[in-house]
Amino acid sequence: MSLSGGGTSISYAGVSYGYVGWQKGGRVRGQSHDMVQLLTPEGERVDNDDFEFTGTTDDLVGYLRDMILARRFDAEATALQRHGELGLWSPLLGQEAAQVGSAHAMRPADVVFPSYREHAVAMVLGVPLANLLGLFRGVNGGDWEKLETFKNYQIVIGCQALHATGYAMGLQFDGVVGTGTDKDAAVIVYHGDGASSQGDVNEAYVFAASYNAPVVFFCQNNQWAISEPIALQSRIPLFERARGFGFPGVQVDGNDVLAVKAVTDWAMERARAGEGPTFIEAFTYRMGAHTTSDDPTKYRASVEGRPGGGATPSFDSPDTWNGKVSSTTRGSPPSTRRRSSWAWTSARRSSGWRT
Numbered sequence: 602m603s604l605s606g607g608g609t610s611i612s613y614a615g616v617s618y619g620y621v622g623w624q625k626g627g628r629v630r631g632q633s634h635d636m637v638q639l640l641t642p643e644g645e646r647v648d649n650d651d652f653e654f655t656g657t658t659d660d661l662v663g664y665l666r667d668m669i670l671a672r673r674f675d676a677e678a679t680a681l682q683r684h685g686e687l688g689l690w691s692p693l694l695g696q697e698a699a700q701v702g703s704a705h706a707m708r709p710a711d712v713v714f715p716s717y718r719e720h721a722v723a724m725v726l727g728v729p730l731a732n733l734l735g736l737f738r739g740v741n742g743g744d745w746e747k748l749e750t751f752k753n754y755q756i757v758i759g760c761q762a763l764h765a766t767g768y769a770m771g772l773q774f775d776g777v778v779g780t781g782t783d784k785d786a787a788v789i790v791y792h793g794d795g796a797s798s799q800g801d802v803n804e805a806y807v808f809a810a811s812y813n814a815p816v817v818f819f820c821q822n823n824q825w826a827i828s829e830p831i832a833l834q835s836r837i838p839l840f841e842r843a844r845g846f847g848f849p850g851v852q853v854d855g856n857d858v859l860a861v862k863a864v865t866d867w868a869m870e871r872a873r874a875g876e877g878p879t880f881i882e883a884f885t886y887r888m889g890a891h892t893t894s895d896d897p898t899k900y901r902a903s904v905e906g907r908p909g910g911g912a913t914p915s916f917d918s919p920d921t922w923n924g925k926v927s928s929t930t931r932g933s934p935p936s937t938r939r940r941s942s943w944a945w946t947s948a949r950r951s952s953g954w955r956t
């Protein structure tokens with residue numbers, strides 16, 4: 602482990618947990634703005650005009666520990682599924698920093714509404730990991746300890762956004778928002794890039810804005826919704842959609858645990874203070890399969906950065922925002938992979954391929 606004082610290199614056994622380097626200088630290729638970063642690709646601390654990390658060295662060690670533990674647990678759960686002990690597993694590989702950083706922004710009165718991949722958030726908030734395994738083994742229904750803080754996993758994509766928004770509205774009715782005291786509480790809901798296309802999620806955005814609900818929409822943009830690349834989901838960066846709903850959107854490097862912590866702190870504090878919802882797009886990458894039932898080699902060219910195999914996916918930026926599809930799209934040789942998403946979609950349709 603190296604975790605030096607002035608510059609912070611968050612890495613362990615040659616694996617970087619602080620940064621995955623497809624961004625160049627804090628910028629997703631094809632985007633005209635910088636995402637929020639507090640770490641360079643080399644793991645050195647950098648300043649940001651709007652956000653700063655205010656924690657201690659002990660905090661840094663704790664985040665690194667959490668990310669390592671989460672990755673280890675995830676590998677173990679994946680192996681258990683392969684041994685037939687679990688029916689299914691949804692790996693979090695690659696999303697440790699987004700989850701650990703945001704989870705550490707929670708206070709005891711806050712409430713988390715997860716999707717189905719938030720194992721590191723659960724771990725940080727004290728849900729026994731055996732409870733998570735029990736759900737995927739089919740011996741519990743997600744009725745785990747800490748349920749008052751960390752709600753059940755949801756497989757129905759995006760439905761938890763409505764649950765969370767309704768719960769946040771309830772906090773307002775209970776008078777625990779914007780009092781300026783320790784009893785102030787807020788809600789965070791985790792959903793994916795693909796979920797942002799769901800009607801439920803968009804309804805939640807509208808209700809949250811209309812009622813100024815104390816809810817943070819934490820979107821882990823891991824660039825894939827099973828086999829659908831982000832380029833098919835949105836013509837603009839996801840965070841820019843928030844403005845259309847009437848609340849702030851921020852894009853943060855989801856592989857930068859310090860930036861994620863700082864941005865989530867800010868958004869949760871806004872919510873607790875009664876200043877309304879925020880959308881956070883944590884730009885990251887799903888390094889593994891969607892679930893243990895999925896074979897990503899069927900729809901993207903290669904999968905790198907598995908544990909022990911090096912830290913950084915060498916995928917190109919998906920060129921998402923200028924209308925191109927990732928160079929990692931389905932099965933085509935490198936020289937022909939870059940097509941317009943429309944052309945790609947229609948080619949796929951005509952081949953009769955289904956998700």
Ligand SMILES: Cc1ncc(C[n+]2csc(CCOP(=O)(O)OP(=O)(O)O)c2C)c(N)n1
Binds near residue numbers: 792794887891
């Ligand atoms: C309502 C609904 N439609 C479809 C599915 C099938 N499904 C499961 S996961 C998934 C993709 C979700 O992608 P994303 O929101 O990006 O989350 P990620 O898996 O990448 O974390 C889909 C379509 C589902 N579970 N529920």
Ligand SMILES: [Mg+2]
Binds near residue numbers: 821825826827
């Ligand atoms: Mg996704």
